[in-house]
Amino acid sequence: MTSGQELSNKIIEVVCVPAENSGTEWWIGLNTHNGFWDTSCGSQKIAETCANRARDELATIIDKLLPMNTYQDLAKQTAVYPDIGRNLIYTILGLVGESGELAEKMKKAIRDNGGNVDTETMVKELGDVLWYVAMIASELGLTLQEVAQKNVDKLRDRRKRNVLHGSGDNR
Numbered sequence: 001m002t003s004g005q006e007l008s009n010k011i012i013e014v015v016c017v018p019a020e021n022s023g024t025e026w027w028i029g030l031n032t033h034n035g036f037w038d039t040s041c042g043s044q045k046i047a048e049t050c051a052n053r054a055r056d057e058l059a060t061i062i063d064k065l066l067p068m069n070t071y072q073d074l075a076k077q078t079a080v081y082p083d084i085g086r087n088l089i090y091t092i093l094g095l096v097g098e099s100g101e102l103a104e105k106m107k108k109a110i111r112d113n114g115g116n117v118d119t120e121t122m123v124k125e126l127g128d129v130l131w132y133v134a135m136i137a138s139e140l141g142l143t144l145q146e147v148a149q150k151n152v153d154k155l156r157d158r159r160k161r162n163v164l165h166g167s168g169d170n171r
């Protein structure tokens with residue numbers, strides 16, 4: 001999976017050009033996919049320092065935001081079912097199926113192993129569940145990041161109002 005730092009390095013590139021008629025000054029630019037920011041005159045060292053700082057800050061932001069969406073993109077790349085992008089029902093049925101498989105593994109652990117689950121087995125089934133969650137979000141035109149953020153916002157709000165316990169979707 002691509003790290004924020006790798007992506008940031010691709011997005012921001014420092015461009016230093018010697019300023020005309022100047023022995024020591026440099027034009028500093030940050031070259032991005034969306035255009036070129038021509039910043040100001042200064043030394044090459046200042047330009048590189050600015051670019052490094054911008055890269056680091058962008059990498060931090062990307063690392064906070066991207067992993068879920070990157071996973072969602074990767075899930076999409078491995079999707080094989082009819083009418084991808086217009087087949088919400090398929091993904092919902094898939095989630096129900098994989099949730100059932102997860103429950104089945106738990107049931108068998110209770111029956112055969114005193115309720116002790118094999119973590120590796122559960123990781124695989126949970127991953128299958130996650131894959132369908134990601135694909136349902138894609139079918140709905142949502143990012144996983146949005147789904148997660150809205151869920152966190154909802155739970156924080158309930159905690160603040162002391163209504164985490166209880167029932168009802170819109171409490």
Ligand SMILES: [Mg+2]
Nearest residue numbers: 098101125128
């Ligand atoms: Mg499975």
